[in-house]
Amino acid sequence: MAGAGGGGNDVQWCFSQVKGAIDDDVAEADIISTVEFNHSGELLATGDKGGRVVIFQQELESKNQPQCRGEYNVYSTFQSHEPEFDYLKSLEIEEKINKIRWLPQKNAAQFLLSTNDKTIKLWKISERDKRPEGYNLKEEDGRYRDPTTVTTLRVPVFQPMDLMVEASPRRVFANAHTYHINSISVNSDCETYLSADDLRINLWNLEITDRSFNIVDIKPANMEELTEVITAAEFHPNQCNTFVYSSSKGTIRLCDMRASALCDQHSKLFEEPEDPSNRSFFSEIISSISDVKFSHSGRYMMTRDYLSVKIWDLNMESRPVETYQVHEYLRSKLCSLYENDCIFDKFECCWNGNDSVVMTGSYNNFFRMFDRGYRQDVTLEASRESSKPRSVLKPRKVCTGGKRKKDEISVDSLDFNKKILHTAWHPQDNIIAVATTNNLYIFQDKL
Amino acid sequence: MSSENLSDTPMEYEDEKQDSQEKNANLVKGEEVKLKAKYPGLGQKPGGSDFLMKRLQKGQKYFDSGDYNMAKAKMKNKQLPVAGPDKNLVTGDHIPTPQDLPQRRSSLVTSKLAG
Numbered sequence: 192m193a194g195a196g197g198g199g200n201d202v203q204w205c206f207s208q209v210k211g212a213i214d215d216d217v218a219e220a221d222i223i224s225t226v227e228f229n230h231s232g233e234l235l236a237t238g239d240k241g242g243r244v245v246i247f248q249q250e251l252e253s254k255n256q257p258q259c260r261g262e263y264n265v266y267s268t269f270q271s272h273e274p275e276f277d278y279l280k281s282l283e284i285e286e287k288i289n290k291i292r293w294l295p296q297k298n299a300a301q302f303l304l305s306t307n308d309k310t311i312k313l314w315k316i317s318e319r320d321k322r323p324e325g326y327n328l329k330e331e332d333g334r335y336r337d338p339t340t341v342t343t344l345r346v347p348v349f350q351p352m353d354l355m356v357e358a359s360p361r362r363v364f365a366n367a368h369t370y371h372i373n374s375i376s377v378n379s380d381c382e383t384y385l386s387a388d389d390l391r392i393n394l395w396n397l398e399i400t401d402r403s404f405n406i407v408d409i410k411p412a413n414m415e416e417l418t419e420v421i422t423a424a425e426f427h428p429n430q431c432n433t434f435v436y437s438s439s440k441g442t443i444r445l446c447d448m449r450a451s452a453l454c455d456q457h458s459k460l461f462e463e464p465e466d467p468s469n470r471s472f473f474s475e476i477i478s479s480i481s482d483v484k485f486s487h488s489g490r491y492m493m494t495r496d497y498l499s500v501k502i503w504d505l506n507m508e509s510r511p512v513e514t515y516q517v518h519e520y521l522r523s524k525l526c527s528l529y530e531n532d533c534i535f536d537k538f539e540c541c542w543n544g545n546d547s548v549v550m551t552g553s554y555n556n557f558f559r560m561f562d563r564g565y566r567q568d569v570t571l572e573a574s575r576e577s578s579k580p581r582s583v584l585k586p587r588k589v590c591t592g593g594k595r596k597k598d599e600i601s602v603d604s605l606d607f608n609k610k611i612l613h614t615a616w617h618p619q620d621n622i623i624a625v626a627t628t629n630n631l632y633i634f635q636d637k638l
Numbered sequence: 639m640s641s642e643n644l645s646d647t648p649m650e651y652e653d654e655k656q657d658s659q660e661k662n663a664n665l666v667k668g669e670e671v672k673l674k675a676k677y678p679g680l681g682q683k684p685g686g687s688d689f690l691m692k693r694l695q696k697g698q699k700y701f702d703s704g705d706y707n708m709a710k711a712k713m714k715n716k717q718l719p720v721a722g723p724d725k726n727l728v729t730g731d732h733i734p735t736p737q738d739l740p741q742r743r744s745s746l747v748t749s750k751l752a753g
Contacts, residue, residue, distance in 0.1 A: 212750040221750055237751055245751045268752040276699075283697045308697070370694055389694055417690050439690065469663045472670045472680070476689075522662055525669040526676075535689075631751055 202621060203637040204571060204584045208262060210247070211630035213575065223626040225613055229293040229301065232617040235263055235624055236303060237631055238288025242272035244305055244358075246316065260622060260635055267316050269358040272307040284309050290375050292384070294397075302361070304384060308371040311386055313362035313397065321349040367393050367403045374424045380431040387424035387436060394448075406454050407436060407446065422537075423483045430489065437494060441478030443503065461503050463510045473525045473534070481537035486546040487618075493549055495540040498522070500551050500561065515561040515568065518553045520591045520602045533607050544619045552611025555600065556627050557587055573611060573625045573632040583637060 212221065220241025227236050235247040248266035275284040285308055294302040300317040325347040328336055370388035377384045385406070386393050392407035407424075411417055419440040427433035432448045444457035465474065477497040485492045491512075494501050498519055501511035517538075521528060528534040533554075540551040552558045553570070561568045570587045577584055590599040613626040621636035674680060 210751045212753070220747070223751075237749075239749055239751075241747075241749070243749045245749050265752045268749055281698060281700050283699050285697065371696060414691075417694075420690055420693065466659070466663075469659070469666070471663075471666045472673065473666060519662070522665045523669065525666060526672040529673060530676075629750070 204621075204623075204634045205581045205637050206578050206584065206632070207260075207581075207622070207635045208633040209575070209578055209630055210245075210633075217629045221629040223613060223629060223631060224287050224289060225291050226615045226624050226626050226631065227291045227293060227303075228615050228617055228624065229303075230295050230618060232619055232622070234266065234293070234301060235615070235633075236291045236293070237626065238271065238291050238305060240285075240287040242270055242274070242286030242288060242307065244269055244271045244288060244291065244303075244314070260620065260638070263633055267356040267358050269314070271305045271312060271314065272310065275309075289372060292375050292377050294377055295381055297381075304375050304377065306372050306375050306386065309365070309368055311364040311372070311375055311395075312360050313364075314358050315361045316356060316358045319355045319357060320352060322352045323347045324350045362397065362400050364395055364400050364403065367395075373422060376424060376426040376434065378426045378431050379429050383431075385424060385426060385434060387421050389420040392421065392424055392434075392436060392454075404452070406448065406452070408453065408455060422480050425483055425485055425492075428485050428487060428489045435483055435485070435492060437480035437483040439479040440475060441480055441496060443480065443483060443492070443494060445505065459505070459508050461508045461511075463501070473529065476529070476534055477525070482539040484540060484542060486542050487544065488546055491546065493540055493542065495538050495551055497534060497536075497538075500540055500549060502549070502563070513563060515549070515559075517551055517559050518557075518589070520589055523591075524602065528607070531607065533610075536610055536612065538610075538612050539614065541614055541616045543616045543621070550614050550616060550623065552614055552625070554607050554610050555605040556609040556611055557589075558611045558614060558625055571634075573627050573630075573634075578632075581637075584634065 220239060220243070222240040223237055224240055225238040228234070229236070233249050235249075237245050245268045246266045247263035249263050250261035252261050271288055272286040274286040276282070277284060287307055288305050289308065290306050292304045294304070300315050303314050303316070305312055305314060324331065325345050327341055327344060327347075328338065330336055364386070368386065368388040368391070370390050372386055372388050374387040375384060382397060384395055384397060386395065386403075387407075390408065390410040391405055393403040394406045395403045407421070409419070409421065419438045419442075422437045422439055424434060424436035427435075433445065434448070435443050435445045437443045441462065443461040445459040445461070446454035447458045448454060450456070450458060465478075480494045480496050482495040483492060490505060492503050492505065494503065494511075498521060499517055500515045502513040504512045525534065538552050540549060542549055547564050548560055548562050550558060550560045556573045557570050558573065559568060559570050570589070571584045572587050588596075588599045589605070590596065590601055595601050609627060611625055611627060615624045617623065623634050625632045625634065
């Protein structure tokens with residue numbers, strides 16, 4: 192299994208880059224809260240708890256180093272959301288960026304949606320590499336000339352300038368969510384997108400900010416009867432009428448917007464029957480789905496609950512077709528994980544470009560990859576120790592029993608403060624972005 | 639992970655799977671017993687809605703100008719209950735004052751990822 196990293200053929204993962212401060216004293220604002228590649232993989236966006244977005248751009252491969260893929264360097268950074276206080280509801284609104292989703296590129300500019308708990312914003316990121324010079328009424332520094340001194344006319348011309356990348360908010364979609372937004376998803380029609388909070392899902396048109404349609408509402412008439420909340424939602428990658436949403440009870444509902452305006456009635460309900468003998472106080476908590484992602488093909492979807500990753504075939508509602516254990520050794524730790532709130536951690540998951548491998552994070556800065564075809568899995572670590580350029584990552588192993596082999600880590604030594612909640616996979620290549628608390632690691636396969 | 643099981647007959651594999659499932663269930667039950675021993679009152683109320691409610695109410699802070707002014711008036715007479723160690727939790731007996739509400743400051747510093 193040495194070196195096997197998924198993608199079959201023994202892909203070897205190497206360290207490429209790490210972004211962020213080295214010091215252990217992490218400011219809250221620096222905690223990374225979302226990571227997302229754009230559709231071409233050329234851009235990589237991160238959002239943090241301080242409401243800031245940083246976008247990295249991949250350098251073009253240089254002819255001199257054909258063995259290396261381009262590095263990701265800072266392209267743009269901006270403050271997306273600010274903290275707010277809703278005085279009417281006595282509610283503090285965090286500026287933390289919950290999700291970033293890129294729009295497919297249509298022209299020279301790039302667009303992304305970023306959201307905090309209450310407000311979604313559409314940002315335009317554009318390049319400026321020319322500027323007009325030779326105005327008649329203005330000096331080069333912008334001061335206005337005395338019109339009486341103007342004796343000739345000239346035509347201003349565009350002159351090249353140093354590349355400037357500008358981010359500007361083009362739309363602000365506000366006031367549509369009473370509860371906290373957990374997901375946004377752009378429709379394949381590129382005209383609409385959905386936003387989901389704990390109890391409702393809204394449909395927006397990207398051009399229209401003062402109106403949104405509610406398409407799912409699971410709020411009970413009597414809040415005492417509340418038994419489950421929406422945890423994630425996503426549009427189907429190519430069927431513009433289809434979306435799914437997951438719940439805190441471990442179910443996924445698929446809805447068809449053609450069926451009715453309000454999709455409270457699901458078209459399909461995906462739920463794995465639970466063995467009653469396994470039922471415990473923790474059952475419901477650990478079955479809560481923290482992320483749902485369609486495969487690129489649209490045939491499958493993946494869900495992440497506390498201990499496992501499940502792959503579902505959209506044609507079969509009764510049970511998942513594949514289940515992968517992420518860190519089953521945590522079963523013997525559930526009591527303390529409940530006490531320190533770790534049991535409520537929301538891990539995300541992602542597919543590789545051809546849907547053959549899936550990845551998700553764990554504790555101790557470990558992350559896991561599962562190769563669906565070759566039935567192999569591997570545990571890797573994002574740490575400064577294994578951060579020498581192009582050094583191959585060594586697979587890690589957690590031991591549960593008494594006898595700890597060399598290089599293994601015992602469950603009791605795991606650092607539960609070092610969690611990898613957010614990971615992203617380049618849409619085509621074997622390049623992955625893994626976020627630890629405040630650092631972003633980029634790994635590539637060995638070419 | 640399961641390469642060692644390929645040589646087993648299907649029956650034995652099923653047994654092993656059941657065994658490990660039982661073992662898992664026992665591990666989890668053991669954890670539940672531990673938890674109930676530490677917190678005997680846990681799970682008496684419908685547990686589901688308890689943390690769901692907490693989740694829905696995230697971010698709720700209370701400031702009552704009436705309470706604040708009353709407290710200011712009373713301060714002349716006697717010492718007020720001092721704010722507890724957790725300044726972020728503002729509820730119940732503690733009289734919230736503007737000083738206790740955490741300062742909302744936007745991040746003026748550029749992200750260290752861009753540094």
